[in-house]
Amino acid sequence: MQNDLPKRRRAAELSQGDLAEAVGVTRQTINAIERERYDPSLELAFKLTAYFDCAIEDMFDPEELSE
Amino acid sequence: MGSKRSGPALTRRTYRRLVYGIIAVGVIGLLAGIVLDERLLGTVVYLCGAWLGAGIAFLAPWWSDTTLQDERDYDLHNRASGLTMGIATILGISIIPALYVLDAGGYVEISGAIGGAIAVLSALFLLYGVCFAIVQRSA
Numbered sequence: 001m002q003n004d005l006p007k008r009r010r011a012a013e014l015s016q017g018d019l020a021e022a023v024g025v026t027r028q029t030i031n032a033i034e035r036e037r038y039d040p041s042l043e044l045a046f047k048l049t050a051y052f053d054c055a056i057e058d059m060f061d062p063e064e065l066s067e
Numbered sequence: 068m069g070s071k072r073s074g075p076a077l078t079r080r081t082y083r084r085l086v087y088g089i090i091a092v093g094v095i096g097l098l099a100g101i102v103l104d105e106r107l108l109g110t111v112v113y114l115c116g117a118w119l120g121a122g123i124a125f126l127a128p129w130w131s132d133t134t135l136q137d138e139r140d141y142d143l144h145n146r147a148s149g150l151t152m153g154i155a156t157i158l159g160i161s162i163i164p165a166l167y168v169l170d171a172g173g174y175v176e177i178s179g180a181i182g183g184a185i186a187v188l189s190a191l192f193l194l195y196g197v198c199f200a201i202v203q204r205s206a
Contacts, residue, residue: 025137041138
């Protein structure tokens, strides 16, 4: 699923490892989400959006799901 | 996922290398035992490696402060399990009934090795069914 996680993470000057540790997953999972190779669970999506203080639909683009 | 205990820091890379390394030593020990005709010793080395590796693989995520496994690992395991069962199902359905019919007709003979493979495949399906029921009940 398309997302702007890389942009938000870089804006916050965080490494993938920093963000992974903050939300309790591995760095590889953050990398996979950023490369759109893995769709996070609802729980992880909420953690990520809570961390960046935004709504899920602001970070993740559901458009391709309705196509 | 995410359960943490206060334990020594263990990186994901070290964790994987440790688990795979110990299991590899066990397998090499078993093969060396066969080659050197020290089968009992090889078996002991293998069992130690297998149990130690499996024990670390299972316990370390609970014990370590570092996130060693997460939802993506479980997702990959789920997909790999599904693919394995899919392949086993296709092979089983497409080959085994035909094999028994041909065996009954005297065209082929199901040898002991093939019979063993069919038994293993059947046991795999049975185990999968039991595990599926357990997971379904606990979900």
